[in-house]
Amino acid sequence: MMRKIIGFGEEVEGYKILVLNEREIRAAAGIMFLATFISLMLIIFKGNFVPIKYVISIFLFDFSIRVFVNPKFSSVLILGRFFVSNQNPEYVGAIQKKYAWYIGLILSATMFVLMVLMNTYSIITGIVCLICLILMFFETAFGICLGCKLYKIFNKEEAQYCPGEICDIKAKQNIQKISKNQFLVVIVFTVLVLLVSFFFTEKLSKKPVDLFKLDSVEKAK
Secondary structure (H helix, E strand, O other), X not given: OHHHHOOOOEOOOOOOXXXXXXXXXXXXXXXXXXXXXXXXXXXXXXXXXXXXXXXXXXHHHHHHHHHHHOHHHOXXXXXXXXXXXXXXXXXXXXXXXXXXXXXXXHHHHHHHHHHHHOOOOOHHHHHXXXXXXXXXXXXXXXXXXXXXXXXXXXXXXXXXXXXXXXXXXXXXOHHHOOOHHHHHHHHHXXXXXXXXXXXXXHHHOOOOOXXXXXXXXXXXX
């Protein structure tokens, strides 16, 4: 009974080690990223620190549940499972995810002490917040668990069942390769964006007007 409550990872037929569903983890990271990003925007534009304090507290509690109790009782992961419940699971090794979530726990605990308990902000909280956003963005947008990559660096034991099967050494298929022409397209596109931003900054920086009051604005001129 206790094993069903306290544990980390699920036993799935066909897998030699305990695994987790990467799809719900990615969805949960997206939810956390959105909450953090909105809270950060409220700080920058409104000077409102209240939402970020709630977000930090929720993150600390959620990571504590994942690491010390069981990921299946994490509210954010349950929410992620709800949104991707109609998708086929993508199983990943649990052990490297636990390592990554320890990092999340340390970062959220640091923010909790500095911002919630001490009620302060500094370059330290700014850097920690940026690191959190980067980790969650890579997980959500690219399916890349940066914390899992650190596991591979600091542990002799090879990680198994990584997202996208990146642990398996194999040659890229043609559809995955980037040609010289594609690189050139990216470079040309970047140059064009820089040129547009240089020559049209003044025009683009003008404050937009209400579409339905456009006639009255033109008459006023």
